[in-house]
Amino acid sequence: MAFIARAANQALAHNAQWYAAQVREYWQRRELHAALARGVYRLTQGKANAAEVAELVESQLQAAQHETGADVQTLEGMLSDAIGNVRDAKQRGLTLGLSTGLEILDRETGGFFPGELTVLAVRPSIGKSALAVELAARIAEPQAGKPSRRVLFASLEMSAEQIAHRFLNRATGIPVRRIQSATLDANELSQLDHAREKLRSLGLKAYVSSRASMTRIRARARVLAAQDGLDLLVIDYLGLIQGDARQSPYERTTAISRELKQLALELGKPVLCLAQLNRAAAQSGGPPTLEHLRDSGAIEQDADNCWLLNREHREATEASLIVAKQRQGAVGSIELEFKPDRMSFDVPTIRYTEWDGGPI
Known part of the structure; x- marks a missing residue:
């Protein structure tokens, strides 16, 4: 909460990306901690065997690490990327x-x-x-x-x-x-x-x-x-x-x-x-x-x-x-x-x- 309050008061245009990265880092930490806690709970309560818990935790850890939030893109951006890929492939003979x-x-x-x-x-x-x-x-x-x-x-x-x-x-x-x-x-x-x-x-x-x-x-x-x-x-x-x-x-x-x-x-x-x-x-x-x-x-x-x-x-x-x-x-x-x-x-x-x- 202290970080959020500081960001609200100090974040400016030139350092907005750094603060955004920090928010993402704190969110990932929370998600990873929760995934590990759920795994420990299921093991100690005998609700699943070791292999099942390992798969569950691994899946949740991967989801937290690979969630980028970059799933909304502009059409202009998509078109530029697509044409850029075509030009790059042509230039390299691929x-x-x-x-x-x-x-x-x-x-x-x-x-x-x-x-x-x-x-x-x-x-x-x-x-x-x-x-x-x-x-x-x-x-x-x-x-x-x-x-x-x-x-x-x-x-x-x-x-x-x-x-x-x-x-x-x-x-x-x-x-x-x-x-x-x-x-x-x-x-x-x-x-x-x-x-x-x-x-x-x-x-x-x-x-x-x-x-x-x-x-x-x-x-x-x-x-x-x-x-x-x-x-x-x-x-x-x-x-x-x-x-x-x-x-x-x-x-x-x-x-x-x-x-x-x-x-x-x-x-x-x-x-x-x-x-x-x-x-x-x-x-x-x-x-x-x-x-x-x-x-x-x-x-x-x-x-x-x-x-x-x-x-x-x-x-x-x-x-x-x-x-x-x-x-x-x-x-x-x-x-x-x-x-x-x-x-x-x-x-x-x-x-x-x-x-x-x-x-x-």
Whole structure:
């Protein structure tokens, strides 16, 4: 109260910003103190276990630290920022979007954009994690003359060793099963060592947890963004993110998808989250559609972009990536080729048929 009284009497135009910063500092202190007090109370009263209290306090601390009050902006300011970003990107020879590493996908979508949530939905065993690894690897690969791009791969499905096996398989073509069984000859072991040296240059880090909640994912992403920088967050996959057990599956998924969109906006970075299509997608006999997402909470509504990966069966090499929703652009579809030896996706290879000398 003494500070408020002093500010009312002494604050002038030239030091108004300093006083505003001090008011914010005192408010943050009060919020942090209250969050810690609530956590101590819940622990001492036995109202929650340690993990639940830790998540609650962590969430409240983050909210206090990242509340900026800068949510109201003038149109003039927004227009100036937008045009400035365009000019800056053009001058540096860059695009506003983060390249996916697949040129045909960039032409269709423009890449990943800051603050956008892209959902990649796939039927089981069709290549959900394989495409996620492919995109993460392409984006994190150093590009000549361009700043390195940093990717956080949050996996709730694969262990750290399984992720490493995927990247080694992609780099060498040695089947994952052979890497896992360690039945490799000297030449193949040498290939793994060479691949490791090459992969060390990737700007990729992994957060591995089979029971991660949005609070934990948000905390890891924010810490990495503050310490090393972050260009893309990949989450594999939405259905495994821990939510409120008291909610129905539909309500839980809706809450998580909304938090994912909020996280993209808070970070000011793109988020790519994998999701599993419902059973009807496998039973339909045709390519997946947004209808196969619509009983899975509010994923479609919260996502800026919805991509649906389609392969007729798990042995098929022909694949298509359907851009079923694009908030800032048109929908469409691109053809991809699945390479089972490396569990990767690429632009389809053009195959020529040898001319037999007959009429064309």
